[in-house]
Amino acid sequence: MPKLYWEDFVAGGVAEYGPRLVTRDEIVAFAAEFDPQPMHLDEEAARATMLGGLAASGWHSCVLQMRMIADGFVLASASMGSPGVEEVRWRAPVRPGDRLTVRSTVLETRASNSRPGMGLIKFQFDMLNQSGTCVMTSVSTMMIGRRPPDRGAA
């Protein structure tokens, strides 16, 4: 796979990553380590909550998305990291056995003013389950290296 530079991303570009199956054991193990609220740990306790049954921590969805986009394109790119996240919305529960995919849309690209070798790309990410229900939306910006003058297009 040729390396992806900032120039390879254009506004309106759409791609899909995954799928990733989420197991009950993973949901409970993540929650026990990072977000030990009853609705993420215990089926019976979860039934009494707004989620109506065991559901993954919203942060678990975030990091599963990170792993899907890492495998999908970030590791193949000249990624320089990210300054942060503009918005995350947890829209529907992620359940044990869900098969998640991520659809990315390039919202905007711009060159960096301060670093000539870098560009910024604003993405929208939509995480969907196997039924096509959108479980999470987010907007975040990545910093990606620009193509060096001696490299051809990917």
Place this chain on the structure above:
Amino acid sequence: MPKLYWEDFVAGGVAEYGPRLVTRDEIVAFAAEFDPQPMHLDEEAARATMLGGLAASGWHSCVLQMRMIADGFVLASASMGSPGVEEVRWRAPVRPGDRLTVRSTVLETRASNSRPGMGLIKFQFDMLNQSGTCVMTSVSTMMIGRRPPDRGAA
């Protein structure tokens, strides 16, 4: 500890949670599972990046913060979860051996229009390292149950 309800949080209220030591092994293990970019996995590769050395994934900071606030107050509250996050800014690298704390500030509280038993609280969270450097700021909203009529103040 008496249970915390929505009424117990007031705009301007500040609290501090943690500390939490972050080890090199944890940084690398989290990155290997969820964000396997070289700057989070390998000291030598990381030295060549903008981070200038091994640093935790920004998502790792997010989930460590979740755990600190869970232990700090969420598990003692009538938490009903969260609709999402307004903003996350990764401001400085989190390094192996850092001792992190989280300072929370209540920005705003409001009753839910749709659910009379619930209120919303908007927090700003500032994550600091042992030198007082702010490594992450974020704004997010929590849904918390209102105090039932038969319960006195905490």
